[in-house]
Amino acid sequence: MYISRHATTEFRLCCHTMLAPLFLLLYLTGHTLARKAPDVVCVVINLKYVQCSWDGPAEGNCSFSSRFFENKNFRECCTYVSKNNTRTGCDQTYDGLATKRFNTFYTKLVCSNNSFEHPHELKKKVKLNPPFNLTVLNGSDGNLWFYWNHSALTCGASEVRYRINNYKWETSSPRDGKNSHCINLPSSSSLYELQVRTTMWSDCGGSDFWSDWSKPVFWGSMRENNSTEVNHGVMSVWTSVYSAIGAAIFILLVGLLVYHERLRIIPIPIVPKPGPKFDNILKHHNVEDWLRISKPLNQGFKANFNDLACSVREYKQVVLSESENSDGSTSECLSTSCSSASSILLVPSKEEEDSV
Incomplete structure (x- = not known):
């Protein structure tokens, strides 16, 4: 088949016309993928400042700025957090974060001439500092009392955990607004280790984060010789188990004795004193009628003959x-x-x- 030079030229022009938009689309798509926004996570730390972190690119550093909803202008970061000489976060200080955290928080991250803005809701993104001034005392009531302080004076909910002689931790349920915890009747020969952590109370907006556990405090003592060390918690459990087993065996033995008539339980009511009323009953009533004796049998005890009475005198x-x-x-x-x-x-x- 013969194809003219003019047709070949038109075909080339047509291919170039179709491929040009395709190359442009691929270029724009690649450029967009290269500008993918990094994830920015922000948390309010102890109601003092907002800590934001992101996964920075492998080359270059990003600049960070932020603002709350009521502010129009972004504020540059005051303190950057770096890792391997690369900026990975920012600590931005604000006043009144206890109330400002209920407003939307905006961040702007500029990396390699690319700007990325993100809105954040900080209402439940609060992490408090660990409690401090921990004190443990043996009260006058014989119980062990644990006291502490935390930064959220009126909005803190606390959770306490303790363990005896380095065994398993026991955790109490969170208590709102309480800065104390009681352990009933501790053993002076055991070592108690206590810790506490706090979060925001639900009435103050709540939080998805707990503070770190506080430094541990100790009370009591533990024997150094492991062979003579006694786990009072385990002993108390076994004592209860043995008591329950003994009671069950005793009840079973009593039941067997009653079943085989070796033991009879006969309840005897208290007999009341007859008093003067009983005399009146004997005097005015025929008691023989109460015995339910048949009439023929009752008549058999009566005499059926008459005889003269003869009185006897000495001669x-x-x-x-x-x-x-x-x-x-x-x-x-x-x-x-x-x-x-x-x-x-x-x-x-x-x-x-x-x-x-």
Whole structure:
């Protein structure tokens, strides 16, 4: 196929026309990627100054400036933070940060003639200094008291941790506005180590950051010989476990004895004193009716015959004279009448016995 020189020239011009915008787009994209903004992170330190840090480029240093929302002009950084002779941060001092932190904070970073601006919300970006003036005392109530001070006088929330004889840390729940902590009934033969840290109270806006732990304070003593060292915390736990096991075994043994009738528990109520009322009951009521005895059995105890009553009296001897016995014979008389009041036995006199 024959292609004219004119057609070839037009084709070249067309290719150049299409490739020129493509090269321009690639150049602008590469330039934009080279100007990628570094990440800037800002934190309010102890309500005194704002500390901002960034990942600086490998070559050259960046200049930093900042302002709050109510200010129109940026203020140059006063104190730079450097690493390997390269600026990586800035400490910017402001007055009234306790209230200014609720406003938007703007930063401007200029690197290699490229300027980058970032807005920041500092409300929850507050990090306080560690507490200071730590004191630990054994109170008059026998408890261990731990005191401290911190920079946020009215807006601080504290968290305490302590350990006994270098064992595991025990941490208390955060307490708002409290500068003291109590440990009940400590052991004087154990070593107590205590630390505290603070953050902003939720009523003051709160914070996502805790301060660093304070320097530790110590109370008590620990035996140097590890073979004789006693972990009172572990002993107290085992004492509770042994007590619970002993109580369970005792209850089990009592249950077995009751089940096998080796032991019976019979509750006996207190018997009240009958007093004068009981006498009235016996006098005016028939107690036999309360026994619920059947009528035939009750009638069997009653007599079904009548007999004359015969009273018994002692007897005496009566001597009969001759005038009383006219026929001259001796006789004896014994009265056995039940109606008589006494029994009479008649015997002969002594003279009659001699004549006989």
